[in-house]
Amino acid sequence: MEYSQKKKIKNGKYEIFINSKFKKGNLTIGEILIPGKSKKEIMLSTNICHPSMANNEISGMVVTTFLAKWLLKKKNLKYSYRILFLPETIGSIAYLKKNYKYLKKNTIAGYNVTCVGDDRNHSFLPSRKGNTIADTIGEYILYKNVKKYKKYSWLDRGGDERQYCSPGIDLPVASLMRSKYGEYPEYHTSLDKIGTVVTTRGLMGGFKILKKSLELLEKQIFPISRTLCEPFLTKKKIYPTFSKKNSVNNKLKLYLDILTYSDGKNSLFEISKKLNKSEAKIKKAIFKLKKMNLLQIQ
Known part of the structure; x- marks a missing residue:
């Protein structure tokens, strides 16, 4: 019920x-699978259950649709x-019941796309x-592209990330x-509307941050050491x-530092951040180690 209708109701x-029944039925969802060179997947998920609310719901559908068209x-x-x-x-619970084992095996990152339309x-x-x-790249993109953003904790969760x-x-x-x-004050009310809450600029801002995150994810490689213990x-x-006292072999140290993080779970981006080196320098070293048959890349 809209607030304007509620105001017309007399006190009393x-x-x-x-009028509801419990019976066997169907749950309709939309799913798009866009194949890449790898079976490893990036997931985007948005909701379709409150279509009367612009930022809370419609914005996620719009931005996700345009991300799909771009991809x-x-x-x-x-x-x-x-x-x-x-x-x-x-x-999300019904979908996970049927697919969670496959998703656990193949999903490298994902974003819950909601409330992406206001400015x-x-x-x-x-x-x-x-x-x-998904955390490290998402927050890095925000840090690099917007003047300020608000960081919440897991304790502030409320969307399908819970599942x-x-x-x-x-x-x-x-x-x-x-x-x-x-x-935001219009949340879960009839005032959550296109034009007053959701704007073109707001939608474009939400789209661009997610697009840049996906672009950076596309560049990632995951090195895996071929040896147990140091080679x-x-x-x-x-x-x-x-060896010489007090001397440091920087190239050797870089190779060993890369190898110690090469477990198939740390990406190029994450290793570069841990070592405080540029991605270009770490990538060059990774491919040298691969050429020496010390690493494999997935």
């Missing part, structure tokens, strides 16, 4: 009858993209673990929003045959 006691036009995608349109909570703020809500590649990140599911899903649900590098002519 009312009896409400909800479909791109050639030679590295990763595959799974894009979901479903009712909040019941939709008041940018917001970041991390995954439950808080240190996935995707729940114990036993543990998908790497974060949220990149404009004004977060529950944090014997002398035969590779990397490790010196004699």
Whole structure:
């Protein structure tokens, strides 16, 4: 019921009858799978259950649709993209019941796309673990592209990240929003409208942040060490045959530092941040280690 209708109701006691039945039925969702070179996937999920609310619901559908159209036009995608349109909570739980084992195996990153249409703020809500590649890249893109944003904690969750990140599911899903649900005055009211809350500029801002995050994810590689424990590098002519007190072999240290993080879970971006080196320098070193058969790349 709209607030304007509620104001017309006279004070008094009312009896409400909800005419409902429990019966077997169907749950309709939308799903797009855009194949890339890899079976590893990036997931985008948005909700379709409150279409009367512009920022809370419609904005997510609009931005996700345009992200899908953009991805479909791109050639030679590295990763595959799974894009979901479903009712909040019941939709994600039903989808996970059928697909969570596959998703756990193949999803490298994901974003819950909601509240991406107003022009008041940018917001970041991390995954439950808080240190996935979706978290690090999403927050990095915000840091580099907007003057300020509000960072929430996992304790502030409220969308389908609750299901995707729940114990036993543990998908790497974060949220990149404009004004977060529950944090703007028109939330869950009939005042959450296009034009007054959601604007073209707001939608474009939400779209661009997610697009830039996906672009950076596309550039990622995940190195995996081919040896258990540190490899014997002398035969590779990397490790010196004699040492000098207080001397540091920077190239050797860089290679060993890269190898220690090469577990298939740390991306190029994450390793470069841990080592405080440019991605270009780390990538060059990774491919040298690959050429020496010390690493494989996925």
